[in-house]
Amino acid sequence: MNSIRIFSYLPNPRVWKSIIAAKIGGIEIEVIGDKPKNMENWLWDFDARPINDEDKSDLKSFEIKSKRGFKGTLYKTDDFIGQHPFGTVPAGFVGEERLGVFESNSILRAVARACDDKSLYGGDDANFKSRIDSFLDANLVFSREFQVYLLELEDISVYTHKRTKAAYEFYLDGLEKSLSLSNYLAGNQLTIADISFVCEFAQFLREGHYLDQLKSKNLSLISENFQNDYPLTFKHFKSLSNQKEFKDVMGTYLDWYDM
Ligand SMILES: N[C@@H](CCC(=O)N[C@@H](CS)C(=O)NCC(=O)O)C(=O)O
Incomplete structure (x- = not known):
């Protein structure tokens, strides 16, 4: 089995993708890290460790x-x-040569490839794999847009809110169409496209913790009507x-959210 180590701040929904895939695929991965505020007291390395x-x-x-962040x-x-030229976490290291794999969706793909049962990433079907990739890419585009939004939420600008809302509608319109045709995003089976969606979207919903800041700018929650506007996706x-x-990994993260 290909060994996989992930270094990150924890908990991190972008790491959960890989942990969930590993659980479903029946493999062990190594996850190292600390609370976000402690990351400045760590040496960022394959052999990451706390430093004084x-x-x-x-x-x-x-x-x-x-x-960033x-x-x-x-x-x-x-x-x-x-190994990680963009210097971001989660930072994956794969195989004997500890090759750097960055971008949480790519780390997720690496995990799914390492599983004995390859079905999470389309099995032997190269075309289906490409379709799964399409959903992962669309997910990353949305994820980058809302990353900027979440980081700005303490003092949000109308411009960022508008831009994120457009990205949200674009992404969710696509998911809703897909789910009107199949039971899962990429087809009729669970794949890493679904896993990535759930973890990223759980993170996006954190906008709900900034209601006061949004109200002070006369702005509303982008996901305010999620259930009604996108019933299948909800x-x-x-x-x-x-x-x-999913629940075993995500723990109480979504408990505040009324579903
Ligand atoms: N799209 C990336 C996002 C990764 C990212 O932007 N990580 C930020 C923290 S949220 C980071 O590591 N920043 C390092 C820095 O500020 O130097 C992914 O999914 O992995």
């Missing part, structure tokens, strides 16, 4: 300004940057997130 102030003065050459300085080794999201393999 003394370590930090010895590791000055690895100091690097955070770029973090504030301040992070400690990323040259080897880490060699049902799919609800039923998968309540499925044991």
Whole structure:
């Protein structure tokens, strides 16, 4: 079996994708990390580890300004940057050669490929695999749009809200059409396209924690009418997130959300 290690802040819905796929596919993966606020006190590396102030003065050459989602300085080794040129987490390392795999959907694909049962990623059907990829790409486009939105929610601009709303409608319109034709996103079986959707969408729903900030700008929740506007997608999201393999990983993350 191909060994897979993931380094990230935890909990992270983008890591859950891989953990859920590994559970369903019956393989073990290694997940290392810490709370988001502690990531500046870790050495970002294959052998990631917590570091103290003394370590930090010895590791000055690895100091690097955070770029997205973090504030301040992070400690990323040259080897880490060699394998992860965009410097992001989740950071996957696969195989004996500890090859860097970045982007959570790509890490998810790596996990699904490592499973004995390949059905989560289309089995031997290259065309079906490509279709699954299409959903994963559409999911990443939405995910990038709402990442900007979530990071700005403390002081949200009308521009970002409008842009994210358009991305939400584009993505969910497509999912709803798909689910009117098949039981799962890419066809009639559970695939990593569904797993990625559930984890990303659970994260997007965190906009609900910023109701006051949105109201103060006369803006409303983008997902306000999720259930009515996209009934099939809502049902799919609800039923998968309540499925044991998902629930065991996602824990209480969605408990606040009224479904
Ligand atoms: N689309 C990427 C998002 C990864 C990402 O943007 N990670 C951010 C944290 S949310 C990061 O690692 N930032 C590192 C930095 O700020 O230097 C994925 O799905 O893996």
